[in-house]
Amino acid sequence: MLPKYSFIVPIYNEAENILEMYRRISQVMNQMDGKVELCFVNDGSRDLSLKIISELHQKDSRVVYLSLARNFGHQIAVTAGLNFVRGEVTVILDADLQDPPELITEMVELWKQGYHIVYAQRIKRSQESWLKRLTAYAFYRILQRLADVTIPTDAGDFCLLDRQVVNVLNKIPERNRYIRGLRSWVGFNQTAIRFERDPRFAGDPKYTFGKSFALAINGIVSFSKVPLRISTYLGLLAAFVSLLMCLLVLYWRIFIPNSPLTGVTIILMAVFFLGAVQLISIGILGEYIGRIYEEVKQRPLYVLSEVAGFEEESELDNY
Known part of the structure; x- marks a missing residue:
């Protein structure tokens, strides 16, 4: 029986956060009105992340995971998850708990009202430097003015996607992917849910200024001439x-x-x-x-070294 809900959590050196993330997201999964799969995507972590994920998979059949052969980047890790998950509804969220899993139930309610995409829009960033808040504020508004499509401001990758949307995203072949831009480009009924972003639960941010700047350039170049x-x-x-x-x-x-x-x-x-x-x-x-x-x-977007929990293991041959 295929799951109704799929949660994608990209992981890169998040060993300190995984167990707390699992604890909180398990509470949400227990409230769902259908079968749930929790898909961790290990993006070439060098710490104990893969070991912890594997142990969770052994204890809880709802936990499935993909392990990439090296670090391919956050957007590619999310793409890998989208390629494999099987639910009618897919939710993307980060492992640092800045995206509160408790919002998923509200997102699902909006999906049941007919929305295909529900994105989380930040109204406050806790414990972030004034420079990061200023640059993020400026980037989203510059991107919105320059882009060929309307990309919502202050909205990250934390979102809910209907299966119809996931199928379209999986058919898009481009390699320099900016998920939140592609999410807007595909159209469908979209709405926002606003929240205050929490500080990281533990560890250092994995998105350095350099990576954030590169993502910003990629977003502008991908969606604007x-x-x-x-x-x-x-x-x-x-x-x-x-x-x-x-x-x-x-x-x-x-x-x-x-x-x-x-x-x-x-x-x-x-x-x-x-x-x-x-x-x-x-x-x-x-x-x-x-x-x-x-x-x-025409290189593949990513290379997989390990897959666990998916019934169709033959899908490995395609990636």
């Missing part, structure tokens, strides 16, 4: 400024022959300005070309 237009606008601006500088130099040469701005200074200003415009434009083009390069290689 505006950066390419910006390079065009920069080129036009450079041409206009160059013309203006030529006119100013001509004016100074004629009317202010001893002006210091007509020598090396003005030349260096022009060289640095044009060089900056060129490098920015090349960098923007490089981001898009790099994604084309990744797509044409």
Whole structure:
């Protein structure tokens, strides 16, 4: 009998949090009105995460897991979970307990009302630095203005997805995946549930500033062509400024022959300005070309080293 509800929890060095996550999510699973599977996706953890997950699987048949052969990243780990889970309803949440499992029951109620996607929207971030709050606030609003689709602000990967949505997401072949953007792109009936984000239960954050910045760039480049237009606008601006500088130099040469701005200074200003415009434009083009390069290689999204709890073990041959 296939499960009605599937919970996906990506894991990367979260040994300190797994047991508490399991305890809290078990309370939620016991309240569900159908069979539940809890799918842990071990994303190449180097601590005892896989061992703990395996022991939970032995004790509780509802616990299933995938183990990736190395660290492929959070978005790919979630994708692997989506490829394997079998429930009519799928919930994605993190293992650090910043996404409270207790909200799942409210999400399910909204699903029963006819919503295909229920995403959790943060209204407060507990114990996060002002810099992280500021950058996150700015990123979501910049992305919403630049993206070709409407991507909700302050909404992470914590969400509920109907089986119809999961099937569509599994058919999307792109490799540089931004789940919360794809979730908006597919459409369907969507609604938000607002919550205050809790601090991590234990351990250090796995999403460093560098990883968060890379995810932000990926989100913008994946869902907007505006950066390419910006390079065009920069080129036009450079041409206009160059013309203006030529006119100013001509004016100074004629009317202010001893002006210091007509020598090396003005030349260096022009060289640095044009060089900056060129490098920015090349960098923007490089981001898009790099994604084309990744797509044409057609490598698999991930490699599995271990699968447990799924009836169709033959699915391993596809990944």
